[in-house]
Amino acid sequence: MSHTTTKSTVKERADLALNDEFLRKAVKFTTERLRGGKLKAAADHGNWDDWRERGRQIRLHTIAHLDYYLTTFANNARANGVHVHFADTDVEAVKISLEIAAAKQAKSVVKSKSMVTEELHLNKALASIGVEAIETDLGEYIIQLADETPSHIIIPAIHKNRYQIADLLSKDAGETLAPDTTILAGYVRKKLREKFLEADIGMTGCNFAIAESGSMVLFENEGNARMVTTVPKTQITLMGMERIIPTWSDLEVMATLLPRSATGQKLTVYMSGITGPRRDADADGPEEMHIIIVDNGRSQQLGDPEFQELLNCIRCGACLNACPVYRHIGGHAYGGTYSGPIGAVLTPALKKNVAEWDDIANASSLCGACYEACPVKIPLHDMLVSLRRRKVESGHGDKIEAAGMKGFAALMGNSKRMNAVLKLGRIGQKLVVRDGGIRLKVGPLKGWNSYRVTPSLPKASFRDGWKTLEQEIRHGLTEADPAIQARLAEALAARGKKGGKGGHHHG
Template identity: 45%
Template sequence: MSGTHKPMERFDHNAREALADGRLRSALRKATGQFGERRRAAIEDFGAEEWQALRERGRALKDEALASLDVLLERFASRATAAGTRVHWARDAREACEVVAGIATAAGAKAVVKAKSMTTEELRLDEHLTQRGFESVETDLGEWIVQLAGEVPSHIIVPAIHRSKESIAELFHEHLGTDPGADVIALTAAARQALRTRFLAADLGISGVNFAVAETGSILILENEGNARLTTTLPRVHVAVMGIEKVIARLADLPVFLRLLPRAGTGQRLTSYQSLLTGPGGRGGGEGPRELHVVILDNGRSRMLSRAVTRQALACIRCGACLNVCPVYQNVGGHAYGSVYPGPIGAVITPQLAGLGRGAALPFASTLCGACRDVCPVAIDIPALLLDLRAEVVAQPKPARRLERLAFALWSFVVRGRRRFEFATAFARFAQRFLITGDRIRSGPMALGVWTKGRDLRPLAKDSFRALWERGLKDEGTPR
């Protein structure tokens, strides 16, 4: 099954499984290709130079906020409290789940509706609430499909991209009794109807936060479907969960991010809806919830502040652009990463949040081509981060890496002496004759055989540059 949780330790294995799934790969190609194309068109329309300036401004605003994160979070908390919001803090996932479950219990809530939020997926909040006896329903169409099927999202913007419309029609037929041959429009209408009932019956709404404004104590949520508006308006209690890195200084900074995020994510000028919420709206006869709670979560983020290279990952605004351009992600999809944060940014965030022990394989799930850095709307240097994490992984003593270490030690010994180098390449030129098929080395003994299983190796040239030089190249090439 392509849609279930995979252990992140086994990225290699998961990737192979995903590569064998032809339907998944073509769905991924279509999605990543389409989003990439839309992003390019949106930026061209905006103006390449203007876009560059906007990225730099967005990044500078994030850097400023991260450098004063303690001050801004305290300011946010005090302004939010003054507006009637209840602010909670959580050191880790377990504590955050406890806080949310506590709020739900105190409110006497039974039915919970959720708007799409990666942070709550990081917490596995759904599982926790279900275990505690709450009935929690995802309301974003893609997330709901994935939840009905008992799966996990495969793409951060299109969570059910791994499923065909036929398989979704079947799923809806089973759960809602709709026509098994229903088309996309009919399926969407059925979802609206089924979920509208849930919205009207819910006592508690849970959402994430895209930006938190310190100046006003407000939270901002972006979306297209309207489910986040319903989640934050209809139930009498609303809980929003945010990572510490979501805070920005001023309300006037928002337009910068409102121009960056939709263009980078879906190629839209603006998503259909933004909700800027400052305190509960339902007091004194107004519309909206009677209680608004904001949970501020650390869960491994604060330690990323200590070094410039890791700190920049906290500037991420979760647009998904780096996933769509990544040649690895385009082929293996989100499930192989075994984390709610897949793709290039996931490969740098996951090991830092989950610890290098569990996420150690992920920094290697990249070709270092740099496409992610080029498209990032806040100019995060993801390849530099990947290299930094690789160095950290390699520095850990691990028996599995002994052969690799030995090979690199030998390599470094050989290339540091001219004689040794010449002897080694002469030997390799001799030995490779037995391995070349066509113009490539396609198989070999031992470690070379493992390496060539998935790749072809270009053989060494017949003569070295030095040999060509000695044989007359130096006379030809020198200008007089």
């Protein structure tokens, strides 16, 4: 089932996902495997946190001097014989790609995995001028057959199980294929081989662009990107403007962080460094090579103290695998090209107009698991809070929520009022409490109670019970440890002094 419609709300899409047993099982199974692999690879590495910090510093430095490194990269790439194009917007990037395809009279394009081309909806644009785009990454190929969008940065078909995949590939093959990974991969390999040989253009994304030599580097596991960059006569690489790193020795740090964070691998199976088109002595490679450097909202983050670090992302997907929300709803519920915590920040941040943001920044419990998982330590949880704040400040917040927050603040700021409301609540809840909890699915309780139970108010509040509890603790601590008892006496004496001045502590 496809959940890719962006006209629906986040809540509607999340509901669809939560009611899709297959999706939930498939996403849970793979994210757990990836997350486990990443944790093990980080532990085996031994100095993981030092390397994370090193990675963060490289990214911070590069983005702080992005103008310099982009110019250096473009100059060096041009000196290598590459046609370098800069595209300010998605429209411009698509236009440049289509112009190249038209100039080459291309009929078909083979593609290796690229999130930027997803962001630009380039396959559809190519189809509009009669050029067939064929995804050659296995997961992307499956998604293309299903007419869906990727639901994970690294594993695009994460939401599908092998039976669903076997169905899709069987239709493609015109015969029944057994749901066996080797058989299914074998079929796709054979089919794609012909496509590689026929294609006029090879199109790739870019994991890292090395400024000092004007090279682009691809990480992959299937060997398809190497085919894409060696067989067709023309190569087009699309890259976000932030993909740059200064030197090859910086790549060593990234090549340590990226595969371990993405899949738990020590090294990616294929790492290709490409410096310009084919030279006379080369055995293979494209005769013509284009690199399109895409801005599309990225430069808006430069100089923004809250969001500049967003450009440090190396698209490893570790934050998705660590996120308790993503693990339940998968990627399509986010409604954009990028999903999970990075998508929840990047999707709105790339849009200028706050009115176009949906509620995606609210799809997070702010637990910080994304930050813990991130190999370049991007504080995504802080950014989510900033996005929420900016939305409210710009007048696009939820009016009912704002009124609710005002009421809540009025209650929490005054203990007498709070106690009175709690007392009333305790009486009132008798009408609705069943088996120790509130299960009503109406009004503001509907969303929460559809999946869990709201706990009822306890008979006595913490404040009510504190007097007895305090006595018990003091008594218990006297027996346990004289040092703690002394500190407690000190603390209580200090509180007594404050109380003596007439202050009352509102808890």
